[in-house]
Amino acid sequence: MPRSGQAAAPAKPERTFFGLSTGRAVVLGVVICALALTLAVPMRTYLSQRAEADRLASEQQDLEQELLELERQQEQIDDPAWIAAQARERLGLVRPGETPYKVQLPGDYKPPEEEAPPPPPSTGAWHSDLWQRLAGPLPTTEPERGTLPEAPVVPAPVPEEPGVPTG
Template structure:
């Protein structure tokens, strides 16, 4: 009878009914659960924070009691926030740096042009240079001189060939150009 009180029944050797065995097995967990429920439970101690600790393992939650997945997600969000915080000013800095470099390049080009113009100014300060430029570019002559222009036989044809057909037709009025384009006589 002591065995019956603990939830076990004695088996007889001749008891070989499989249905009876299954029923006996099905009753065992219920009896064990009832026995556990009847035992008094010790009071649960709560930590100072007022929250109960999970019974799955001590220390797995870390300082903020987060699981590893949640900690990784929070870390990823912090890293993304830092990346965005740094990316925008960095892009602005790089853009401004490129603008400064282009302005410095322009400044060096302008200084080189300024030097060339200063040299040209000093050349034109000489009256002989001014006279030579006037003769060459403007075809001016001094009072009392007779200008001569020598044209070689090939010079006139070269000047006609140098002007394009568009330049030749541009001397005509627009209505003449239109009529020539319609009739086909212009090209």
């Protein structure tokens, strides 16, 4: 009750959100989130099953095409004329009384392939074998430890004699 002499305090305006009070807006938001979460799992399952069904349908079509192709090949293999043609073409067979001819066109000649030389004998260590393949055979004699290789011998120059022409 307002006291005497004081004016009545204006009432605090209530906050609204989309025309609803704040409490009601929160409750509405919670209900919408719950509905969205409730529908999300079945929707995801539905979409994944649809994708799987589409994949299986295309796989079934591919398998049916392959089956038709295999049935056509089976019919071809059962045909005696096809078998005779393949025997002539692949194996070079002829019927009795026929004279076989083999025509060689100029561009069809291939020289016989030369066999590769046998690999050198293994020395036992993999790095030695690798080096032998890359750089040629290893030297058969190894210098003893602690000795230096011999230097090449160069003959000393012959002193010139005075008065003798050099040639």
